[in-house]
Amino acid sequence: MEQGTREEVLGRLAEAVGSVTVAHPTRVAVDGPPAAGKTTLADELAVVLRAQGRDVIRATIDDFLFPRAQRYPRGEYSAEGCYFDTHDHGALNRVLLDPLGPSGDRRFQPAVYDHTTDAVLAPPVTTAAADAVLLFDGVFLMRPELIDRWDLRVFVSTALESTVERAVIRERRVSSQVDVERRWRERYIPAQQLYFATARPTDHADIIVHNDQPRRPLWETRTR
Numbered sequence: 001m002e003q004g005t006r007e008e009v010l011g012r013l014a015e016a017v018g019s020v021t022v023a024h025p026t027r028v029a030v031d032g033p034p035a036a037g038k039t040t041l042a043d044e045l046a047v048v049l050r051a052q053g054r055d056v057i058r059a060t061i062d063d064f065l066f067p068r069a070q071r072y073p074r075g076e077y078s079a080e081g082c083y084f085d086t087h088d089h090g091a092l093n094r095v096l097l098d099p100l101g102p103s104g105d106r107r108f109q110p111a112v113y114d115h116t117t118d119a120v121l122a123p124p125v126t127t128a129a130a131d132a133v134l135l136f137d138g139v140f141l142m143r144p145e146l147i148d149r150w151d152l153r154v155f156v157s158t159a160l161e162s163t164v165e166r167a168v169i170r171e172r173r174v175s176s177q178v179d180v181e182r183r184w185r186e187r188y189i190p191a192q193q194l195y196f197a198t199a200r201p202t203d204h205a206d207i208i209v210h211n212d213q214p215r216r217p218l219w220e221t222r223t224r
Contacts, residue, residue: 001210003218006044009209012219013041013154014048016207017133020151025057025100025132027149031141031201032156033192034184035163035170037211038137041156046135055129057100061138063111064092068118077182079190087138088112089145097149100134139192142201155205158212160189 002012020026030042039060046056065071066088074081095109106128111121128134140146142153158166164184168177175183195201202208202222210218 001218001220003216006215006217009217009219010041010044010048013045013207013209014052016152016154016221017045017049017054018052022102022151024102024104024130025106025128025134026151027097027100027134028136028152028154029141029146029150030135030137030154030156031139031205032211033158033160033163034139034188035166036156036158037166037214038156040214041154041209041211042135042137049133049135055132057108057110057128057132057134059096059110059134059136061087061092061136061141062115063113063121064088064096064138065113065115067113067120077186079187079194082187082191083140083194087140089143092146093149096134096136097146100128100132101149106130106132140195140199140201142204143195143199147199147204153204153206155202155208157202157208157210160192162212163189 017026017028030038032038042058046058049056064087066086071086072081073085091112095112098104099106099108107125108128109123109125111123113119114121141150164181167184168180171180205222208220208222
């Protein structure tokens with residue numbers, strides 16, 4: 001376990017990305033609970049990699065949701081629904097992860113859904129450079145449907161109770177504290193507990209970033 005500055009952990013992650021040797025774009029998962037800091041970390045890492053001359057594709061699981069009418073068959077606060085019914089993994093593999101993989105043609109789409117309008121998307125197909133890096137953040141990225149699609153696996157770990165506090169601050173302009181706390185405690189945290197029990201994501205991670213103190217993170221490198 002190492003501890004350092006934010007810049008040091010970003011440097012370590014960039015080094016890990018650079019050490020991946022594949023003949024196709026490098027597909028990096030940035031997994032972790034909601035409000036753990038995945039998106040921020042992936043955005044900052046993208047800046048570092050681009051400064052090093054890498055072509056970076058940024059994408060997120062939020063753009064691979066099923067439409068709202070399909071994703072709540074078990075109820076809005078169901079943890080099982082959060083884990084099993086929310087994300088379109090088939091589309092994610094078909095339009096993004098497989099095209100960028102070892103047998104793909106590098107022609108990809110970065111999204112299939114706009115969560116702000118609850119609309120299905122069909123963005124133009126783009127061809128990635130062979131040495132591009134896909135930085136993909138989201139929840140449940142090391143589940144069985146996705147685990148073999150990643151060339152580097154990063155897990156952003158934060159105490160689940162801390163994610164509630166962060167979410168209240170993050171979403172205060174769009175949701176009340178009561179609504180946020182209910183959603184986290186009834187849906188998101190139990191869904192993460194289900195994920196940990198069934199998929200054991202940290203067992204599959206190459207690097208775990210302990211993000212309880214974002215400016216002074218801890219990190220550990222795992223050998224698979």
